[in-house]
Amino acid sequence: MKPLRIDILTLFPGLVSAVLEESIPRIAREKGVVEYHLTNFRDFAQGVHQAVDDRPYGGGAGMVLKPEPVFKAVRHVLAADDRPAHMVLLTPQGRRFDQQTALDLSGKQRLLMLCGRYEGYDERIRQGFGWDEISIGDYVLSGGELGALVITDAVVRLLPGVLGRDESAQEDSFGLGQHGKLLEYPHYTRPVEFEGMTVPQVLQSGHHAEIAKWRLEQARKRTQERRPDLL
Numbered sequence: 233m234k235p236l237r238i239d240i241l242t243l244f245p246g247l248v249s250a251v252l253e254e255s256i257p258r259i260a261r262e263k264g265v266v267e268y269h270l271t272n273f274r275d276f277a278q279g280v281h282q283a284v285d286d287r288p289y290g291g292g293a294g295m296v297l298k299p300e301p302v303f304k305a306v307r308h309v310l311a312a313d314d315r316p317a318h319m320v321l322l323t324p325q326g327r328r329f330d331q332q333t334a335l336d337l338s339g340k341q342r343l344l345m346l347c348g349r350y351e352g353y354d355e356r357i358r359q360g361f362g363w364d365e366i367s368i369g370d371y372v373l374s375g376g377e378l379g380a381l382v383i384t385d386a387v388v389r390l391l392p393g394v395l396g397r398d399e400s401a402q403e404d405s406f407g408l409g410q411h412g413k414l415l416e417y418p419h420y421t422r423p424v425e426f427e428g429m430t431v432p433q434v435l436q437s438g439h440h441a442e443i444a445k446w447r448l449e450q451a452r453k454r455t456q457e458r459r460p461d462l463l
């Protein structure tokens with residue numbers, strides 16, 4: 233199977249590559265299940281200054297991303313591979329990213345993500361392509377790069393063989409495992425006692441069925457206390 237191709241269009245490729253070159257995103261690339269392609273859409277801008285932004289019609293604060301360089305860059309990147317791309321526009325106005333979306337995106341052949349900056353996009357950029365508009369939360373970032381990295385990280389750790397045990401992604405919070413959306417149970421490692429706090433007896437018992445029962449109870453309790461909306 234071909235690796236998932238992820239294209240990220242950004243004005244700050246160095247910011248993005250720094251994160252992709254560490255930890256799980258890097259391991260996923262080294263295992264050959266994903267490939268990353270970063271494109272600076274300033275390279276597609278005209279003129280000595282290669283301006284990618286301009287003042288808004290109608291006045292107001294801030295600058296707006298111009299359509300020409302973005303259209304050129306997107307078309308150039310799309311033509312680089314014949315697989316159909318799922319196109320993600322990073323915007324605080326999009327649908328909220330969650331674990332189910334990460335799972336859906338991990339099943340695509342190709343993702344193309346466009347990172348905005350300044351006041352955002354000229355509306356024709358939105359209209360010009362079939363975007364899946366995604367927000368990573370109800371707050372405003374300075375640019376889409378952190379959003380694209382959040383999505384990339386959440387997606388690539390779901391690709392087969394990336395995590396040590398494939399099940400570990402299923403047991404995570406918001407799990408996609410058999411018990412549905414629950415926050416994960418508490419974890420413990422050695423020592424058995426630390427500053428008066430001890431590891432629950434059941435986890436030391438080696439009794440797998442009892443441990444599984446305890447973990448499920450804890451996950452339900454935790455979800456009830458912290459995120460009852462998930463139940």
Ligand SMILES: C[S@@+](CC[C@H](N)C(=O)[O-])C[C@H]1O[C@@H](n2cnc3c(N)ncnc32)[C@H](O)[C@@H]1O
Nearest residue numbers: 322323324348351352367368372373375376379
């Ligand atoms: C300063 S923001 C522009 C916000 C825009 N003026 C608005 O109110 O919708 C610049 C860029 O950061 C990115 N961005 C900001 N917040 C985001 C969020 N919560 N999720 C995804 N992308 C975000 C988008 O790419 C956006 O175009």
